[in-house]
Amino acid sequence: MVLAQSTAELYDQYKAKMQQIADVRNAIAVLGWDQETYLPEKSANFRGQQITTLSSIAHEMFTEEPLGHLLQELHSRGDLDPVSAKNISLSLEDYEKNKKYPASFVAEMSQTTNECYHAWIKARKSGTYADFEPVLAKMVALKRQETALLGFEGHCYNALLNEYEKGATTTMLDAVFTDVKTALTPLLRQIEQKPQVNKDFLHLHYDRDRQWEFGINLLKAMGYDMKAGRQDISEHPFTTSFNPQDVRVTTRIDENDFGNMTWSCIHEGGHALYEQGLDISAYGLPAGEAASLGIHESQSRLWENNVGRSLSFWESHYVPLQQAFPENLQSVPLQDFYKAINQVRPSLIRTEADELTYHFHVMIRYEIEKGLLDGTYSTKDLKEIWNRYYNEYLHVTVPNDVEGVLQDIHWSHGSFGYFPTYSLGSFYAAQFFAAAEQQIPGLETDIIKGSYTNLLTWLREKIHHFGRFYTSNELCEKVTGKPLDFKYFLDYSTKKYGNIYTL
Amino acid sequence: MVLAQSTAELYDQYKAKMQQIADVRNAIAVLGWDQETYLPEKSANFRGQQITTLSSIAHEMFTEEPLGHLLQELHSRGDLDPVSAKNISLSLEDYEKNKKYPASFVAEMSQTTNECYHAWIKARKSGTYADFEPVLAKMVALKRQETALLGFEGHCYNALLNEYEKGATTTMLDAVFTDVKTALTPLLRQIEQKPQVNKDFLHLHYDRDRQWEFGINLLKAMGYDMKAGRQDISEHPFTTSFNPQDVRVTTRIDENDFGNMTWSCIHEGGHALYEQGLDISAYGLPAGEAASLGIHESQSRLWENNVGRSLSFWESHYVPLQQAFPENLQSVPLQDFYKAINQVRPSLIRTEADELTYHFHVMIRYEIEKGLLDGTYSTKDLKEIWNRYYNEYLHVTVPNDVEGVLQDIHWSHGSFGYFPTYSLGSFYAAQFFAAAEQQIPGLETDIIKGSYTNLLTWLREKIHHFGRFYTSNELCEKVTGKPLDFKYFLDYSTKKYGNIYTL
Structure with a gap:
């Protein structure tokens, strides 16, 4: 029956099915958003169950045999236009990957994830890694099984890396993190020799409502479309999308830490601009999806760091900020504010790290994951390994x-x-931003004036618009003329911190 | 295979399936809630599509053949306990009803509903019924087809009445509305002869935030569990439930009409207390569902009118209200406030009507629907019929x-x-409340003191707890000792308005 139909008819069937699957997945995303923002306290269990049910439905819809036949048939036809052909080949790839998981494995993983999460919560309460270790060991064993199911070339970790960042390998990441180690370590040591900048004034009392308003204005200034999204409060800031016209961000407000809200707004705003910029006519299809986690992170980091932590950015935003909080900032010159928001100081917690030491946190996790998967490390020794790495790379002692x-x-x-996608995101961001500086005349002047239209248009045309059409590295080459190169991040950091810390 | 399994095993399968279907339906309800409260402007179309997809999935899940076989098998087994047996017989009834709709009819209805809704929106903009009429005629024709599909005894309208209120018939409703006409008309005419009470002070400026806080306090006082629900703002107030531990209400606030927020809070609060009182262990099963729309409305009306518009209720709430709005109410005595909130005045708009004239609005719609279905009335004449009825029953001239x-x-x-379920709700409410007054010692004193625990406990035990186990009329007999009797509403109204208007 399939064979007798025209390619156009079959492609329409494919589109309709993918859009239905997207509807279910986006419904799950709505339930998830609600869970983190407005869910009444007592409803957590039922919500978990509702999400599980919809997830099974989405999974079933995307592993049904007729869809597989349809994809294979379309894949074999020669008369698809390039974008449609790419959609089909990516969907087929996703389909075949999903089919690699036997139902028994999916059930065991779901069960173990649940156990593991609760063990982690319990261990955080007791403060004892030993409470987490046995279940984590089970999880690692399952992840090893998963690498075998998925298949890989080279290191088994590649199978998992590929899930988040198609084409990423340990070979590539070893090189990247060697660069981090060899190039950023001396920079960090240099900074440590210099007098530290003052950021105490960022920890004075910043009124909640005025922070909220300032954050909303930042989002609007960036070009975030408030008619196609909204901001709410949640414990951990995140971005979620239900379609390009409903992309939501959340933030948190700490009245004693102005940075918390500000960087979450700009960071999530960057993610959201990407999602709002995806092709709405490709809803449910690969062409309407983000390229990878690394590219997603490049968008948030580009706005957060390359734009948002630049002196140019604050040329236009600092006066409104001073006006909003005169009691804290009236007497603080822009230069001091700029230095404060860029303080580099090795610390314990990844999510609170500055943009330089951040990558040491990521590298440590990368090394540990690689070691756990290939058997070099055992979960039994993880606490010691962790603490040793923090001591070695960041010169900090882990107290608990x-x-x-x-x-x-x-x-x-x-x-x-x-x-690893967190670091890749920053490095792609630096490379993209360098390209933007070259390709957009007057970009710095734009930023100084608080105008980001040209930058956003450029990102939309060069990156957002393509969805998953290119892999991260293909996209990087297309936008910047070469594959990912750590040099851009190094140049950016050397220049920025050289100036701030007079190195 | 089914036959070889024990009844307990089969019943567990049934429960699991029904809970999954409930998960999907409740996910739809979450999408609907979000649509009315927080949806970004541009996202309406995608949200509509997402809801449609999930609705089809829920429909498919509930019409699958294996579920039918399972229900029939369980229905034939003699070893189910009474509650389980009732669940099965109700689910089977629902299942068989759903199966009566051919896919082509469902598709045509969905299509026509969409058209009809947009024609209605358009007609409201142009102010011309003629823009709505042709599509409405199509809808009426479809609804007639639906009565034939569903089957009925007596009047064809019974098939549709049964959808909202199992067992309701035109015979029963003709009798009820005859009572409305013959008994309430003279009461209304008497009131019209009397000097009107003053309610101007309800239309002074009432600050939004203070209204919100007052409303939240009312909900809490009623016993609404804020940890198993929340209130938000929407254009039209509603109650929605995703499970008994997540029952949400919405309200609207008009700064120039204090009543708007107040009655919506108490009314929706009444609906929500019912949903929060349903048996959580029967999630997804008939025993965990509301009895009918009429019984649902009885709960909202009981709280809104029998409790919330009583003098006793305001004995405890009026002082806090005066303290919240001293500028408007400091000099208004409780008696005047009580009269104002109970003003009777025939008007044009059903949703703004007082609790007496309200039933004339409903009766008009009932007569029209009955006539449209049996062919006595044509949509072509509907405007004239409508206007004539309003003139006849309410003595008002419809201006547009x-x-x-x-x-x-x-x-x-x-x-x-x-x-019709709106009126039935009020009449059940009056009868239930009369029973509560008899059965709960000191109820009036409780209400004067602002304590509703005994009332809520009584409602939970006598009504909420039973879910769909009884039909409306069975429940009414169980709670009050007799079937629905209009006399209770008449007694209540005669006493109340006799006092307010010194009749």
Whole structure:
């Protein structure tokens, strides 16, 4: 029956099915958003169950045999236009990957993830890594099984890296993190020799409502479309999208830490601009999806760091900020503010790290994950390994497990291979921004004036618009003329901190 | 295979399936809640599509053959306990009803509903019923087809009435509305002869935030569990439930009409207390669902009118209200406030009507629906019929279609048979409340003191707890000792308005 139909008819069937699957997945995202923002306290269990049910439905819809036949048939036809052909080949790839998981494995993973998350919560309460270790060991064993199911070339970790960043390998990441170690370590040591900048005034009392308003204005200034999104409060800031015309961000407000809200707004705003910029006519199709986690992170980091932590950015935003909080900032010159928001200081917690030491946190996790998967490391020794790495790379002593090996939620969720995308995001961001500086005449003047239209248009045309059409590295070459090169991040950092710390 | 399994095993399968279906339906409810409260402006179309997809999935899940076999098998087994047996027989009834709709009919209805809704919106903009009429005629024709599909005894309208209020018939409703006409008309005429009470002070400026806080306090006082629900703002107030531990209400605030927020809070609060009182262990099963729309409305009306518009209620709430709005109410005595909130005055708009004239609005719609379905009336004449009825029963002249025949959304949604449940709700409420007054010692004193625990406990035990186990009338007999009797509403009204208007 399939064979008798025209390619156009079959492609329409494919589109309709993918859009239905997207509807279910986006409904799950709405339930998730509500869970983090407005869910009544007592409803957590039922919500968990509702999400599980919809997730099974989405999974079933995307693993049904007729969809597989349809994809294979379309894949074999020669008369698809390039974008449609790419959609089909990516969907087929996703489909075949999903089919690699036997139902028994999916059930065991779901069960273990649940156990592991609760063990992590418990361990954080007791402050004891030992409470987490046995279940984490089970999780690691399952993740190893997963690498075998998925298949890989080279290191088994590649199978998992590929889940978050298609094409990423240990070979590539070893090189990147060697650069981090060899190039950023001396820079960090240099900074440590210099007098530290003052940021005490960022920890005075900043009124909640005025912070909220300032954050909303930042989002609007960036070009975030408030008619196609909204901001709410949640414990951990995040971005979620239900379609390009409903992309929501959240923030948190700490009245004693102005940075918390500000960087979350700009960071999540960067993610959201990407999602709002995806092709709405490709809803549910690969062409309407983000390229990868690394590219997603490049968008948030570009706005947060390359734009948002630049002196140019604050040329236009600092006066409104002073007006909003005259009691704290009236007597603080712009230069001092700029230095304060760029303070570099090795610390314990990844999510609170500055943009330089951040990558040491990521590197440590990368090394640990790689070692756990290939058997070099055992979960039994993880606390010691963790503490040793922090001492070695960041010169900090880990005082307890909660601020150490238990700090991230990722492993308890079974997310191995995710961390590296954070660093890749920053490095792509630096390279993209360097290209933007070359390609957009007057970009710095724009930024000084608080006008980001040209930058956003450029990002939309060069990056957002393509969805998943290109892999991260293909996209990077297309935008910047070469594959990912750490040099851009190094140049950016050397120049920026050289100036701030008079190195 | 089914036959070889034990009844307990089969019943567990049934429960699991029903809970999954409930998860999908509740996810739809979350999407609907979000649509009315927080949806970004541009996202309406995508949200509509997402809801449609999930609705089809829920429909498919509930019409699958294996579920039918399972229900039939369980229905034939003799070893179920009474509650389980009732769940099965109700689910089987629902299942068989759903199976009566051919896919082509469902598709045509969905299509026509969409058209009809947009025609209604358009007609309200142009102010012309004629813009709505052709599509409404199509809808009426479809609803007639639906009565044939569903089957009925007596009047064809019974098939539709049964959808909202199992067991309701035109015979029963003709009798009820005859009572309305014969008994309430003279009461209304008597009131019209008397000097009107003053309610101008309810239309002074009432600050939004103080109204919000007062409303939240009312909800809490009623016993609404804020940890198992929340209140938000929407254009039209509503209650929605995703499970008994997540029952949400919305309200609207008009700064120039204090009543708007107050009555919506108490009314929706009444609906919400019912939902929060349903048996959580019967999630997804008939035993965990509300009895009917009429019984649901009885709960909102009981709180709104029998409790919330009583003098006793305001004995405890009026002082806090005066303290919240001293500028408007300091010099208004409680008696005057009580009269103002109970003003009776025939008017054009159902949703703004007082609790006496309200039933004439409903009766008009009932007569029209009955006539449209049996062919006595044609949509072509509907405007004239509407205006004539309003003139006859309410002595008001309809100035335009928007405030006349176009005022309700129901017909555009294909909801024929829904309106009567509004009146039934009030009449059940009066009868239930009379029983509560008899059965709960010191109820009036409780209410004067602002304590509703005994009342809520009584409602939970006598009504909420039973879910759909009894039909409305069975429940009414169980709670009050007799079937629905209009006399209770008449007694209540005669006493109340006799006092207010010194009749």
